[in-house]
Amino acid sequence: MTKLPHRSSEFQDIKHNHKICVAKALSRAKEVCHKNSVRFTDQRRRVLEIIWHSHKPILAYDILRKLRQEKDNAEPPTVYRALDFLLNNHLIHRIESLNAYIGCDYSGEQHISQFLICVACKQITEMEDEEVALLITQKALDNGLQAKHQTVEVMGLCPNCR
Amino acid sequence: MTKLPHRSSEFQDIKHNHKICVAKALSRAKEVCHKNSVRFTDQRRRVLEIIWHSHKPILAYDILRKLRQEKDNAEPPTVYRALDFLLNNHLIHRIESLNAYIGCDYSGEQHISQFLICVACKQITEMEDEEVALLITQKALDNGLQAKHQTVEVMGLCPNCR
DNA sequence: TAGCTATCTGTTATATTATAACATTCCATA
């Protein structure tokens, strides 16, 4: 699995071509859905687009507000159903410590990942560090837990905000 | 900082003397508050006691339900204020992926920690693994983030539930 | 010890996050 180029080295390169970044994510999502034989409907596409467009972790009700700008009968289940779908298909992640959602850089397959969150500007970088993941799995096992899933979220300051 | 004996090797030793475990945590909390020149009031003590008594991550509104058994005018702010106090004084942890709270094994000082959570029985073990913490800090820095805080929560199966 | 002040608590209201339940529409395909 190779990392998509869009959001990478975000902390260094805040000004990238964001339209291209969103477009690539959507096109990748379409492929993934086709491969998984699941429907990439307009709502699902639209929610994913809003998430990628924000380029930061976004709250479910902020997604709802954006949806309502173009579809005045949007309600919470509309958003949460799309989020569930996108999470299940590994197209987005939920950031537990923020109750927020963000586009997945390594989309389409389950994978380990770690999130680096700047507390000042809220930019996030997704790491996919196998060494970290393996060490955690090993240490968990040493303590009796057979690990199935890890949440690793690091809060701090990015170079631009220090 | 030495780990308190109460909740340690929990996955192996489900049946320990739980009264002693709670009593030790409360006595430790009293010391910590005295050292920090903050008040260990009845409400704070009672909430901490409820958390320790549960011996698993407990939800804020479950704490509220227990408080109401003895104090019928308890309201959410009562609980959340006590939780804030206990969190600030490093006497409990919040488990982000469960919206739940648990007593801190290494209480009284800020410290790194990782949580091992059995998805079947909800028992938690707190790890204080410096190797994991340092590796994460280092990798974060490699990716540009100066880490201030880490959330590490591992979901899996404990020996009793496999 | 009386009074002052900061802190803590009580109380009401409301914000925020998420799901249940059921009706209706859509769409792939037989």
Added chain:
DNA sequence: TATGGAATGTTATAATATAACAGATAGCTA
């Protein structure tokens, strides 16, 4: 083109958390 499963619409409500202000209390200090 009929049909059954999936997706969406809609209403209601559950679950988690905070704002705001009034009142009580503890610990200091004159």
